[in-house]
Amino acid sequence: MTRKKIEKEYYKKIKKLTKLNKFYYEKNNPIVDDKEYDILKKSILKLESEHSYLKSENSPSVIVGFKPSKNFRKVPHRVPMLSLANAFDQNDLNNFEKKIMNYLNQKNRLEIEYSAEPKIDGISASLSYKDGNFITGLSRGDGREGEDITENLKTINDIPQKISSKDFPEDIEIRGEIFIQNNDFKKLTGKFANPRNAASGSLRQKNPLETKKIPLKFIAYTFGYEKGLKINKQSEFLKKLKEWGFKTNPLNKTIKSVKNLMKNYHEVENRRGSLDFDIDGIVYKINDFQLQKRLGNIANAPRWAIAHKFSANNGISKIENIEIQVGRTGALTPVAKIRPINIGGVVVSNATLHNEEEIIRKDIRVGDTVLIERAGDVIPHVISVDLKQRNNKSKKFVFPISCPSCGSKTIKEYNSITKKEDAVRRCTSEGFECEKIAIEKIKHFVSKEAFNIDGFGKKIVENFWKLNLIRLPQDIFKLDFTVIENLDGWGKQSVSNLKYSINIKKTIPFEKFIFALGIRHIGLENAKLISKNLISIKNFLLLSKTKKFNDLINIDGIGETQINSIRNFFSNNINLKMLKELNELLDIKDAVLSKSNGLFTNKTFMITGKLEGISRAEAKSVIEENSGSIISNVSKKLDYLIIGEKPTKRKIDLAKDFKVKILSQDEWLNMLNKTS
Numbered sequence: 001m002t003r004k005k006i007e008k009e010y011y012k013k014i015k016k017l018t019k020l021n022k023f024y025y026e027k028n029n030p031i032v033d034d035k036e037y038d039i040l041k042k043s044i045l046k047l048e049s050e051h052s053y054l055k056s057e058n059s060p061s062v063i064v065g066f067k068p069s070k071n072f073r074k075v076p077h078r079v080p081m082l083s084l085a086n087a088f089d090q091n092d093l094n095n096f097e098k099k100i101m102n103y104l105n106q107k108n109r110l111e112i113e114y115s116a117e118p119k120i121d122g123i124s125a126s127l128s129y130k131d132g133n134f135i136t137g138l139s140r141g142d143g144r145e146g147e148d149i150t151e152n153l154k155t156i157n158d159i160p161q162k163i164s165s166k167d168f169p170e171d172i173e174i175r176g177e178i179f180i181q182n183n184d185f186k187k188l189t190g191k192f193a194n195p196r197n198a199a200s201g202s203l204r205q206k207n208p209l210e211t212k213k214i215p216l217k218f219i220a221y222t223f224g225y226e227k228g229l230k231i232n233k234q235s236e237f238l239k240k241l242k243e244w245g246f247k248t249n250p251l252n253k254t255i256k257s258v259k260n261l262m263k264n265y266h267e268v269e270n271r272r273g274s275l276d277f278d279i280d281g282i283v284y285k286i287n288d289f290q291l292q293k294r295l296g297n298i299a300n301a302p303r304w305a306i307a308h309k310f311s312a313n314n315g316i317s318k319i320e321n322i323e324i325q326v327g328r329t330g331a332l333t334p335v336a337k338i339r340p341i342n343i344g345g346v347v348v349s350n351a352t353l354h355n356e357e358e359i360i361r362k363d364i365r366v367g368d369t370v371l372i373e374r375a376g377d378v379i380p381h382v383i384s385v386d387l388k389q390r391n392n393k394s395k396k397f398v399f400p401i402s403c404p405s406c407g408s409k410t411i412k413e414y415n416s417i418t419k420k421e422d423a424v425r426r427c428t429s430e431g432f433e434c435e436k437i438a439i440e441k442i443k444h445f446v447s448k449e450a451f452n453i454d455g456f457g458k459k460i461v462e463n464f465w466k467l468n469l470i471r472l473p474q475d476i477f478k479l480d481f482t483v484i485e486n487l488d489g490w491g492k493q494s495v496s497n498l499k500y501s502i503n504i505k506k507t508i509p510f511e512k513f514i515f516a517l518g519i520r521h522i523g524l525e526n527a528k529l530i531s532k533n534l535i536s537i538k539n540f541l542l543l544s545k546t547k548k549f550n551d552l553i554n555i556d557g558i559g560e561t562q563i564n565s566i567r568n569f570f571s572n573n574i575n576l577k578m579l580k581e582l583n584e585l586l587d588i589k590d591a592v593l594s595k596s597n598g599l600f601t602n603k604t605f606m607i608t609g610k611l612e613g614i615s616r617a618e619a620k621s622v623i624e625e626n627s628g629s630i631i632s633n634v635s636k637k638l639d640y641l642i643i644g645e646k647p648t649k650r651k652i653d654l655a656k657d658f659k660v661k662i663l664s665q666d667e668w669l670n671m672l673n674k675t676s
């Protein structure tokens with residue numbers, strides 16, 4: 001890459017990080033998770049280390065945190081509030097120790113003692129005490145200057161206002177972490193994304209009375225400026241803090257050797273889920289203040305300390321209960337209700353256990369200590385059970401044999417394709433007879449890809465169900481709006497909006513209608529195929545009279561599984577009544593077909609390279625208008641490969657192997673001209 005390109009990439013990343021910082025620190029509303037943030041930060045630091053010309057005042061190597069917000073008076077810290085370098089594994093710790101040995105010119109001769117302190121994931125604050133009186137309290141801000149949040153800090157019980165111990169220094173900045181306990185956070189319904197944001201948000205309230213409402217805690221761990229501190233070791237300082245009336249972390253320890261740091265790390269990580277507060281790693285500090293002084297700082301972090309971070313996508317917690325959810329298709333899904341834990345900035349309190357088999361295979365029980373993973377968009381799930389921590393009175397989880405919602409029998413279906421019993425247990429009720437299934441079916445009916453009724457979300461479905469306003473999809477089009485207008489949280493305007501969004505969806509394409517019915521195995525694609533084949537709702541309704549379900553087998557893509565499912569659907573009287581009523585209430589538009597007997601009927605195409613004078617999208621629609629279709633892989637199913645400028649050689653070679661016809665753009669256009 002050229003220097004120009006590298007610079008461009010670097011400043012793009014800096015710009016993004018600055019934006020993320022703004023959301024995180026100023027608005028207390030992060031827009032990405034911690035992991036993504038860390039990756040971005042690391043990539044900037046990596047670029048800087050590879051290219052010495054890259055510099056920015058907004059680089060994470062220069063700034064600590066983010067500039068203080070404008071709401072509070074800015075005050076410089078008498079001693080800057082530093083950041084910590086991160087370690088992720090034993091290797092990082094060995095390197096950390098090695099560098100220290102080198103710096104001190106010790107060649108491993110010294111046995112270093114560390115103060116190991118679980119790192120609370122909160123907001124740091126610096127408290128100035130003069131002659132034992134709490135004078136000013138600052139947030140970290142950008143590390144050089146913080147915000148004066150004294151009045152808000154004064155509302156926190158853990159912060160002593162006056163300290164009269166004789167050995168308390170005459171002038172000192174006590175530093176530590178402000179945080180909110182997980183159980184208190186749970187009570188603050190929905191206002192903040194996670195406990196850290198809750199702490200940050202409440203500390204920045206303009207009105208201290210608002211801060212006072214939130215049960216914030218303070219744990220002290222270090223000092224900034226000091227005059228009159230007569231102590232030599234961090235562990236002694238932590239002891240003194242306690243004597244002076246501060247809270248300290250009960251899991252603080254002094255430890256020698258990297259091996260023992262690792263042992264402690266695993267022990268603390270295992271206890272993480274049962275702690276009352278979130279920790280995201282362990283801070284190791286060289287215990288001896290004199291050595292700390294000799295080592296000093298590099299840029300914005302001390303050489304004598306490091307934060308050993310826990311993984312950002314998993315965590316350990318305890319299963320408090322196992323609930324069985326019933327889905328739209330009757331599937332019973334076990335869900336573990338776990339003690340809430342913070343994984344990568346998101347509080348997780350539910351983890352899917354997938355199905356009965358998974359519970360048996362992993363022998364997951366209520367009361368178990370489990371490793372939970374939350375990565376990307378995947379639903380949090382249990383990775384493993386820590387059997388060592390299992391209570392000897394614990395019992396195997398018994399999966400219900402009847403549906404917890406309607407009491408019907410449940411079964412595991414036999415899958416004729418895999419020739420195996422399904423892993424999923426299902427309620428055998430026909431659908432709307434089972435309350436949970438019915439609610440899920442209605443949610444599906446109004447969902448985005450089905451009727452897409454604006455403002456009619458999952459919560460409203462549940463609410464209207466509870467109020468007995470809906471039992472079946474057709475009830476949506478028969479709602480009594482005068483009743484809704486008198487409900488809590490509804491007014492004239494919102495009712496009129498709802499009425500409007502329901503009314504405009506009374507006209508609906510046939511394919512969407514089929515999909516909305518939520519027939520098992522009939523997803524969007526299959527609904528499209530059926531609609532193209534049957535054209536109208538009239539023909540669809542005829543199926544129930546003629547019972548010619550097997551004719552559907554002629555539709556390419558529809559198989560026995562789908563046909564059985566449709567047959568099942570039509571064998572249920574509630575479904576038949578629903579179809580009849582919906583047909584009366586709605587205007588279901590016939591399927592519109594593109595030329596079904598066009599020039600390219602049953603022919604598949606693929607394009608590689610750039611075409612001249614026509615875009616890919618246009619070429620695709622030309623092919624489709626002529627009843628052809630585009631596929632995305634070269635295989636024996638491909639009939640024609642159209643080659644434009646700079647085609648992919650591999651695709652051409654593959655096409656030759658499969659004996660696919662290769663066309664130039666002109667040859668392809670000529671094919672078209674033959675008809676016109």
Ligand code: IVH
Nearest residue numbers: 082083084117118119120124221222283302
């Ligand atoms: S010492 C000079 N000790 O971690 C070292 N920090 O990434 C910096 N933190 O800003 C402070 N627990 O918010 C220290 N026992 C502990 C800590 C701790 C949590 C936070 C603190 C700091 C950040 C550094």
